Amino acid sequence: xxxxxxxxxPIRDTLxxxxxxxxxxxxxxxxxxxxxxxxxxxxxxxxxxxxxITSGRMWLYPVDFSLVGYKYILKYDAIWxxxxxxxxxxxxxxxxxxxxxxxCAYGLSRRGMLGRRFFTMIFTFTMxxxxxxxxxxxxxxxxxxxNTVWCMLLPGAISAYNxxxxxxxxxxxxxxxxxxxxxxxxCSDVRFxxxxxxxxxxxxxxxxxxxxxxxHWNAYFNAFLYLTDKKLYPLQIFLRQILxxxxxxxxxxxxxxxxxxxxxxxxxxxxxxxxxTAPMLCLYPFVQKYFRQGVxxxxxxx
Amino acid sequence: MKRDFPALRSLRRDLKRDWxxxxxxxxxxxxxxxxxxxxxxxxxxxxxxxxxxLGIWGSKWVGLANFEKFVKSxxxxxxxxxxxxxxxxxxxxxxxxxxxxxxxxxxxxxxRYRGIAQTITTLxxxxxxxxxxxxxxxxxxxxxxxxxxxxxxxxxxxxxxPFATASNFPHFYIWSGIWQATGWNAIVYVAALSAVDPSxxxxxxxxxxxxFQRVMHVDLPAILPTVxxxxxxxxxxxxxxxxxxxxxxxxxxxxxxxxxISTYVYKQGLESSNADFSYATAIGLFNSIVNLVxxxxxxxxxxxxxxxxxx
Numbered sequence: 001x002x003x004x005x006x007x008x009x010p011i012r013d014t015l016x017x018x019x020x021x022x023x024x025x026x027x028x029x030x031x032x033x034x035x036x037x038x039x040x041x042x043x044x045x046x047x048x049x050x051x052x053i054t055s056g057r058m059w060l061y062p063v064d065f066s067l068v069g070y071k072y073i074l075k076y077d078a079i080w081x082x083x084x085x086x087x088x089x090x091x092x093x094x095x096x097x098x099x100x101x102x103x104c105a106y107g108l109s110r111r112g113m114l115g116r117r118f119f120t121m122i123f124t125f126t127m128x129x130x131x132x133x134x135x136x137x138x139x140x141x142x143x144x145x146x147n148t149v150w151c152m153l154l155p156g157a158i159s160a161y162n163x164x165x166x167x168x169x170x171x172x173x174x175x176x177x178x179x180x181x182x183x184x185x186x187c188s189d190v191r192f193x194x195x196x197x198x199x200x201x202x203x204x205x206x207x208x209x210x211x212x213x214x215x216h217w218n219a220y221f222n223a224f225l226y227l228t229d230k231k232l233y234p235l236q237i238f239l240r241q242i243l244x245x246x247x248x249x250x251x252x253x254x255x256x257x258x259x260x261x262x263x264x265x266x267x268x269x270x271x272x273x274x275x276x277t278a279p280m281l282c283l284y285p286f287v288q289k290y291f292r293q294g295v296x297x298x299x300x301x302x
Numbered sequence: 303m304k305r306d307f308p309a310l311r312s313l314r315r316d317l318k319r320d321w322x323x324x325x326x327x328x329x330x331x332x333x334x335x336x337x338x339x340x341x342x343x344x345x346x347x348x349x350x351x352x353x354x355x356l357g358i359w360g361s362k363w364v365g366l367a368n369f370e371k372f373v374k375s376x377x378x379x380x381x382x383x384x385x386x387x388x389x390x391x392x393x394x395x396x397x398x399x400x401x402x403x404x405x406x407x408x409x410x411x412x413x414r415y416r417g418i419a420q421t422i423t424t425l426x427x428x429x430x431x432x433x434x435x436x437x438x439x440x441x442x443x444x445x446x447x448x449x450x451x452x453x454x455x456x457x458x459x460x461x462x463x464p465f466a467t468a469s470n471f472p473h474f475y476i477w478s479g480i481w482q483a484t485g486w487n488a489i490v491y492v493a494a495l496s497a498v499d500p501s502x503x504x505x506x507x508x509x510x511x512x513x514f515q516r517v518m519h520v521d522l523p524a525i526l527p528t529v530x531x532x533x534x535x536x537x538x539x540x541x542x543x544x545x546x547x548x549x550x551x552x553x554x555x556x557x558x559x560x561x562x563i564s565t566y567v568y569k570q571g572l573e574s575s576n577a578d579f580s581y582a583t584a585i586g587l588f589n590s591i592v593n594l595v596x597x598x599x600x601x602x603x604x605x606x607x608x609x610x611x612x613x
Binding site for chain 1: 322339406424435446484485489514579583
């Protein structure tokens with residue numbers, strides 16, 4: 001209550017201004033609706049019966065509540081294999097990403113260090129130029145990384161963009177006095193990193209964690225190019241088979257299900273979308289509060 | 303005889319002071335050399351006739367033959383046209399919308415509402431390409447999807463499959479992208495807007511400016527440098543229509559609109575049974591060079607016109 005009262009303007013808004021504000025609310029509300037409706041529709045569809053969806057009776061909340069889609073997911077081995085692999089890649093990959101990015105960002109953050117501009121350049125150049133698909137493929141082949149877990153973890157271990165954001169964050173949020181004081185007390189640069197920089201960088205750590213984790217969770221390109229071994233496939237590859245190619249092979253579903261395939265497929269697809277996407281969408285709002293802080297401080301320099 | 307160079311001495315002092323900082327850089331630098339610069343050196347196969355036996359450094363030089371082959375091929379025109387069509391379409395609609403979104407959000411007085419709006423509109427960013435394309439296929443399914451249901455309700459007949467018309471491809475491609483990215487891309491502008499000095503607004507209010515006038519004369523100029531930087535970066539990827547989404551959305555009937563350079567590279571280099579690494583690399587390199595030229599050009603122009611530039 002206090003807050004709103006303090007913000008109250010002494011001058012009343014003119015009619016034009018009030019109309020303008022109403023317009024702002026209206027347009028943003030419409031946009032929210034446009035974003036949210038497809039998501040709500042899919043969520044509700046995944047809990048409805050196929051008949052309710054195709055007849056149009058289901059349009060907002062679940063109709064003829066059923067868990068049949070989820071029931072079949074439970075039996076769908078490929079999805080669980082993909083889920084397990086993706087969890088592994090996301091966990092290990094994000095760990096590598098954050099460790100590499102933070103150490104590198106710290107290494108580049110010291111003002112007056114010899115060669116700092118040069119080293120920064122090495123990384124930022126990768127943002128605007130790269131070897132491309134084939135040379136990268138040949139590299140993975142020559143390193144014997146094709147069809148190993150590593151081809152899902154190593155490429156892209158440092159994203160230049162995230163690196164710059166982290167570097168700018170460290171430069172701007174760790175006071176220079178702190179470094180001076182630490183030096184006088186005989187604190188080494190290594191120790192300074194672990195006992196001062198890291199604890200003060202929680203916001204940027206949260207941002208990096210989310211960005212990298214989401215990238216790994218959703219990664220499909222590397223697996224598509226570098227993996228042929230089904231046992232290593234991440235979830236997204238199986239999702240492509242199910243959602244895009246509509247390819248649910250007979251051995252994945254029992255024969256009884258095959259009979260009512262057509263309608264069941266639809267429900268299964270909605271359920272698969274929910275199961276694969278929900279973790280990231282649920283995680284985001286919790287990390288979001290760090291986002292503004294982290295991204296803002298990190299991107300002040302543009 | 304020992305001579306004293308002051309520069310060398312201060313260099314040594316700097317190195318002695320900062321040596322631990324270099325420790326932090328060793329691993330990342332080795333990493334980036336292997337995973338980013340070695341492939342760049344691998345680009346030389348675009349000028350060679352690559353054979354697996356002779357390797358990247360040993361295959362025979364052929365000059366610009368691979369580039370010539372591409373420029374003369376039938377696919378040069380179509381892939382270039384398709385790539386540019388998607389790119390220009392997405393810049394024209396996809397670039398201004400996040401700016402508009404941020405300006406609108408900034409005019410919202412209720413912090414709670416603004417927070418909710420931002421959370422909701424950024425959510426689709428975390429949906430994978432595969433799922434995004436899957437969602438699109440589901441919702442616009444002519445028989446089972448929302449589109450089919452609505453069309454049947456209105457017209458009483460099952461509509462044609464919208465994905466079977468090639469010219470629909472760009473619209474689906476671009477608008478699904480806008481649906482997914484507008485909220486996310488607005489974040490950087492929202493951040494820039496929150497840094498606007500409130501006294502500018504107060505002064506404008508005293509002068510009798512309406513809220514709309516303040517948007518045009520205070521907010522917009524304040525975020526202009528950010529807009530320019532984002533535009534430069536965007537121009538640098540004018541030719542990189544990502545492989546993933548275009549490939550996922552491709553079907554046998556929409557190739558005349560959906561075959562872009564990156565999907566063509568993949569097909570020539572990795573998918574085809576007689577894959578030609580050199581040819582595919584040449585096409586990719588051509589693409590990257592155009593991007594590099596575009597980003598440099600935009601950067602140069604904006605450096606001249608405004609004071610914002612990347613380097």
